[in-house]
Amino acid sequence: MIKPIVYGPGFSPYVRMVRLALEEKGVPYDHVSLDMSTGEHKASAHLARHPFGRVPALAHDGQIVYETDAIIRYVDEAFPGPKLVPGNLGARTRSHQIALITHNYLSESLLHGILLTYYVADKEKGPDRAKIDAAIPEVEIGFAAIEKLMDNGGPFLMGDAISIADLTLMPLMAYFAQTPESAVLLSKYPRLAAWWQSVAQRKSLANTDPASGAR
Numbered sequence: 001m002i003k004p005i006v007y008g009p010g011f012s013p014y015v016r017m018v019r020l021a022l023e024e025k026g027v028p029y030d031h032v033s034l035d036m037s038t039g040e041h042k043a044s045a046h047l048a049r050h051p052f053g054r055v056p057a058l059a060h061d062g063q064i065v066y067e068t069d070a071i072i073r074y075v076d077e078a079f080p081g082p083k084l085v086p087g088n089l090g091a092r093t094r095s096h097q098i099a100l101i102t103h104n105y106l107s108e109s110l111l112h113g114i115l116l117t118y119y120v121a122d123k124e125k126g127p128d129r130a131k132i133d134a135a136i137p138e139v140e141i142g143f144a145a146i147e148k149l150m151d152n153g154g155p156f157l158m159g160d161a162i163s164i165a166d167l168t169l170m171p172l173m174a175y176f177a178q179t180p181e182s183a184v185l186l187s188k189y190p191r192l193a194a195w196w197q198s199v200a201q202r203k204s205l206a207n208t209d210p211a212s213g214a215r
């Protein structure tokens with residue numbers, strides 16, 4: 001099997017989504033972390049992989065793929081292992097909707113509004129409280145929407161099997177779980193909270209945990 005290469009730093013939730021897909025399928029891969037603090041993601045070598053200078057990008061068998069959702073779908077078809085895109089039309093559509101809610105709405109409210117606000121916070125002044133408070137209603141819309149779309153028949157968002165929906169949401173939830181907002185907010189969405197409890201200990205998350213030295 002030709003090993004794919006994932007480009008991008010391990011702290012990026014998008015890079016982690018792709019790595020989770022590879023981990024869950026049991027695909028051996030190489031990981032090349034880029035130093036975003038020195039602009040390595042905007043250098044010509046990476047622009048050749050991703051014209052917008054973002055991460056992740058995936059190289060495999062002469063192909064370069066960018067955009068996380070497209071990469072995960074490529075990985076799912078190119079490699080053996082458990083299917084990440086459900087075969088059933090209803091589940092496939094709902095898992096796609098959850099992935100797109102995460103990319104298009106939660107990336108703005110949860111990632112930029114809350115998580116990155118904590119990340120860039122001044123140590124003494126603390127985070128920009130107004131920015132976090134303004135983001136919460138939109139996060140709640142996202143969480144409520146995901147609860148409506150998720151399946152109740154198993155531990156995963158689509159029921160019995162892990163899917164692209166779980167892999168897309170897990171990296172954001174892993175960061176969110178470390179914030180003071182998470183306990184209050186997740187208590188309003190008990191099914192989402194139960195989902196997070198059941199996936200939080202997965203080996204794929206441990207293997208890609210940026211805090212434990214996984215680059």
Ligand SMILES: N[C@@H](CCC(=O)N[C@@H](CS)C(=O)NCC(=O)O)C(=O)O
Pocket residue numbers: 012013014015041053054055056066067068069103
């Ligand atoms: N739509 C892209 C988003 C990827 C993305 O925004 N990645 C961030 C890191 S988490 C990035 O590359 N930021 C660098 C920049 O915006 O210049 C995808 O789904 O792959």
